[in-house]
Amino acid sequence: MAAINRDDVAHLARLAHIEMSAEELDRMAGELAVIVESVKSVSEAAGEDVPATSHPIPLTNVFREDVVGHTFTAEQALSGAPDAYEGRFKVPAILDEG
Amino acid sequence: MTENNELIRSSAATLAGKLAAREVSAVEVTQAHLDRIAAVDGKVHAFLHVNTDEALAVAAEVDAIRAAGGPAAQELHALAGVPIAVKDLIVTVGQPTTAGSKILEGWHSPYDATVVKRLRAAKMPILGKTNLDEFAMGSSTEHSAFGPTHNPWDLDRIPGGSGGGSAAAVAAFEAPLALGTDTGGSIRQPGAVTGTVGVKPTYGGVSRYGAIAMASSLDQIGPVSRTVLDSALLHQVIGGHDPHDSTSLPDPLEDLVAAASIGNVHGMRIGIIKELHGEGYQTGVENRFNESLELLKSAGAEIVEVSCPNFKYALGAYYLIMPSEASSNLAKFDGVRYGLRVLPEDGPMTIERVMGATRAAGFGDEVKRRIILGTYALSAGYYDAYYGSAQKVRTLIQRDFDAAFAKADVLISPTAPTTAFKLGEKLNDPLAMYLNDVATIPANMAGVPGLSLPGGLADEDGLPVGVQLLAPARQDARLYRVGAVLESLLEAQWGGPLLDRAPSLTEPSPGTPSLADPALNDTVASHGGSH
Numbered sequence: 265m266a267a268i269n270r271d272d273v274a275h276l277a278r279l280a281h282i283e284m285s286a287e288e289l290d291r292m293a294g295e296l297a298v299i300v301e302s303v304k305s306v307s308e309a310a311g312e313d314v315p316a317t318s319h320p321i322p323l324t325n326v327f328r329e330d331v332v333g334h335t336f337t338a339e340q341a342l343s344g345a346p347d348a349y350e351g352r353f354k355v356p357a358i359l360d361e362g
Numbered sequence: 363m364t365e366n367n368e369l370i371r372s373s374a375a376t377l378a379g380k381l382a383a384r385e386v387s388a389v390e391v392t393q394a395h396l397d398r399i400a401a402v403d404g405k406v407h408a409f410l411h412v413n414t415d416e417a418l419a420v421a422a423e424v425d426a427i428r429a430a431g432g433p434a435a436q437e438l439h440a441l442a443g444v445p446i447a448v449k450d451l452i453v454t455v456g457q458p459t460t461a462g463s464k465i466l467e468g469w470h471s472p473y474d475a476t477v478v479k480r481l482r483a484a485k486m487p488i489l490g491k492t493n494l495d496e497f498a499m500g501s502s503t504e505h506s507a508f509g510p511t512h513n514p515w516d517l518d519r520i521p522g523g524s525g526g527g528s529a530a531a532v533a534a535f536e537a538p539l540a541l542g543t544d545t546g547g548s549i550r551q552p553g554a555v556t557g558t559v560g561v562k563p564t565y566g567g568v569s570r571y572g573a574i575a576m577a578s579s580l581d582q583i584g585p586v587s588r589t590v591l592d593s594a595l596l597h598q599v600i601g602g603h604d605p606h607d608s609t610s611l612p613d614p615l616e617d618l619v620a621a622a623s624i625g626n627v628h629g630m631r632i633g634i635i636k637e638l639h640g641e642g643y644q645t646g647v648e649n650r651f652n653e654s655l656e657l658l659k660s661a662g663a664e665i666v667e668v669s670c671p672n673f674k675y676a677l678g679a680y681y682l683i684m685p686s687e688a689s690s691n692l693a694k695f696d697g698v699r700y701g702l703r704v705l706p707e708d709g710p711m712t713i714e715r716v717m718g719a720t721r722a723a724g725f726g727d728e729v730k731r732r733i734i735l736g737t738y739a740l741s742a743g744y745y746d747a748y749y750g751s752a753q754k755v756r757t758l759i760q761r762d763f764d765a766a767f768a769k770a771d772v773l774i775s776p777t778a779p780t781t782a783f784k785l786g787e788k789l790n791d792p793l794a795m796y797l798n799d800v801a802t803i804p805a806n807m808a809g810v811p812g813l814s815l816p817g818g819l820a821d822e823d824g825l826p827v828g829v830q831l832l833a834p835a836r837q838d839a840r841l842y843r844v845g846a847v848l849e850s851l852l853e854a855q856w857g858g859p860l861l862d863r864a865p866s867l868t869e870p871s872p873g874t875p876s877l878a879d880p881a882l883n884d885t886v887a888s889h890g891g892s893h
Contacts, residue, residue, distance in 0.1 A: 273734060280693075281693075281718050282718060282733065282734070284730075292730070292731065294889065296726055296731065296738070298793055299731075299735060300738070302529070304683060305678055306679050306751050307747045307748065309675040309755050310755055316750060316753035317757045319609070320760070320807070321564070321565050323566070323611075337719055340472040341472070342510050344471075344472075344699070344700030345700060346698070346700075346701070346702070348696060353699060355698050356716045357710070358713055
């Protein structure tokens with residue numbers, strides 16, 4: 265497995281939508297390299313024949329009755345929004361028109 | 363003052379009895395705890411928000427119903443009027459919910475978590491919201507954006523994490539009960555280092571609806587208290603099926619209070635997990651653990667040794683699965699629907715850049731570390747090696763538990779490898795911090811229930827040690843049965859509860875004048891901290 269480096273962290277930070285300063289990228293790359301190294305053994309622990317477990321106690325076909333349950337009013341849904349306009353969330357520009 | 367002291371030191375079960383007998387009013391009980399919070403929380407910092415008015419109003423309602431008598435009084439829940447604190451990861455109408463993060467500072471949920479609805483239905487006054495590591499990510503509560511909580515046993519030490527606020531509130535007699543959440547040990551490890559009881563129920567045994575998700579396949583809400591019986595009482599209030607949580611088990615809740623009252627372990631097989639003690643565990647932790655084994659043996663339990671060879675991969679697998687799920691769960695904090703929005707300093711004002719600036723300013727270091735690690739583990743080319751392998755390890759851990767539970771009814775280990783360490787000691791070493799959860803993580807990986815109870819004080823530092831009990835999935839009742847027996851054996855040896863030996867937090871230090879004036883007392887409390 266490849267070690268994690270500063271460029272990887274910069275790329276991951278962009279994917280995760282977290283702006284990072286140069287100093288932060290350096291520090292994070294160092295810390296993550298140590299963590300990734302320490303979890304490496306996990307990839308060698310289980311053979312091909314071991315099935316994956318995603319949920320500890322799997323339940324199947326969890327459905328509810330097809331009736332209207334509790335819903336928020338628009339006012340409640342918008343109550344924590346940083347910006348709203350005429351009953352809707354107000355979002356910054358999606359595209360850069362530069 | 364002495365009366366108040368007696369009220370705040372009473373167990374929830376004792377308070378419930380006194381309330382039912384009308385020896386004391388719910389308003390008196392609630393006020394006594396609010397007074398204690400005012401007196402000591404300046405030093406402890408267990409609470410992020412104190413819910414004075416609503417708590418007193420609920421208490422007054424309980425008192426009015428009891429005074430009126432009749433069927434309404436008969437139907438009151440046994441814990442009606444017994445106050446409780448709620449970890450600030452669980453959403454509540456009428457109080458802010460921050461998850462310990464700047465990104466949610468000042469946010470009010472438009473709905474109640476199911477567990478909160480159940481507290482309200484039982485008419486338990488909610489005292490306030492307790493401190494935690496940001497989004498429950500940490501083992502010391504030092505990753506809270508609003509400052510650390512201090513361990514009531516030694517204010518210079520950590521109260522454990524992430525639920526250090528709930529554990530410290532209960533240990534400092536600010537609340538008889540609290541709610542916590544446990545993803546890798548966040549209820550049990552704080553219980554261990556504060557000398558209190560904490561239970562992580564079977565995965566799906568308590569609804570997670572309204573708990574802000576960190577790692578959805580690991581998270582579990584559970585009780586925090588000073589006695590095993592009190593945890594059983596609270597578990598009984600919050601447990602059971604909830605259609606709002608698709609992972610909620612449909613099984614009916616067992617009678618956990620009855621289990622805590624059985625009072626014997628004769629003939630039960632209790633398994634020591636070979637891999638979860640010995641090397642890497644502090645001597646005092648190991649000594650107290652061995653004493654608990656002797657006590658259980660003397661009470662007629664059969665002690666057997668079991669081996670769980672794949673537990674050595676549990677920590678590594680956990681630090682792949684948990685960040686992967688967290689990175690996905692925390693993607694919703696986008697600066698649009700709720701919480702903080704930060705605008706970039708210059709350049710185009712696009713949603714992408716607003717999101718980047720918001721998340722940079724709103725999340726702390728540990729949260730960023732885990733999001734980046736999770737994004738890495740899930741990325742193309744690494745998914746199979748990391749996330750896929752970790753999920754296979756999960757299967758191996760479940761198989762280890764299955765084999766162990768074929769030989770033992772309950773498993774036992776120390777809850778944490780050490781007692782409480784100093785604030786700041788491990789803050790700059792993430793890996794050292796992660797090791798605190800080495801004994802608690804396997805339960806979350808397999809979904810089995812676990813309970814931590816006080817096992818005594820370590821000789822070398824005089825700080826609390828935790829003993830962990832683990833049971834098969836859906837067998838939470840066994841934890842309460844064995845836990846209550848061990849607790850009574852230990853307390854008989856100590857001559858009372860372990861917390862009787864904790865510092866009072868209100869006694870003036872030698873040489874200072876008497877603080878008879880409560881106003882003066884408050885001033886001192888709010889400037890305290892040096893202990």
